[in-house]
Amino acid sequence: MTRIEWTDDLSVGLPEIDEQHKALFALANDLVAGIERGEGQTVLRDILTRLREYCFFHFDEEETYMQDIGYPKARAHAAEHALLSARATALSKLLENGESIPAEGAADFLEAWIFSHVLKEDVALKRYADAQG
Numbered sequence: 001m002t003r004i005e006w007t008d009d010l011s012v013g014l015p016e017i018d019e020q021h022k023a024l025f026a027l028a029n030d031l032v033a034g035i036e037r038g039e040g041q042t043v044l045r046d047i048l049t050r051l052r053e054y055c056f057f058h059f060d061e062e063e064t065y066m067q068d069i070g071y072p073k074a075r076a077h078a079a080e081h082a083l084l085s086a087r088a089t090a091l092s093k094l095l096e097n098g099e100s101i102p103a104e105g106a107a108d109f110l111e112a113w114i115f116s117h118v119l120k121e122d123v124a125l126k127r128y129a130d131a132q133g
């Protein structure tokens with residue numbers, strides 16, 4: 001599995017949100033590291049708790065920002081946030097019910113979401129904000 005690295009070209013221009021994105025990358029990388037140590041199941045529980053907390057405050061902040069700047073694609077963007085939140089909640093419930101979840105599948109989903117969302121949608125948001133001056 002691969003580690004994902006935050007680079008300056010992923011900056012959305014707001015230091016607070018950049019720091020939160022870095023935390024999301026770290027979270028995904030911690031899951032990959034846990035899987036590599038053979039502790040995927042144990043680590044997944046902790047990761048999902050962190051991910052749910054993350055979704056709660058980070059998405060709220062980003063969605064408020066989109067409203068503040070009148071971002072025209074705010075609803076579609078927020079729908080992608082909701083997808084990750086719903087997946088994190090669903091996986092947590094499965095774990096609580098004693099189901100075992102392949103940690104690799106969760107890591108693949110999280111990384112795919114980060115690549116499609118942070119690298120495309122959040123960068124598009126920055127471009128819009130920049131164009132507004």
Ligand SMILES: [Fe+2]
Binds near residue numbers: 062077117122
């Ligand atoms: Fe976003």
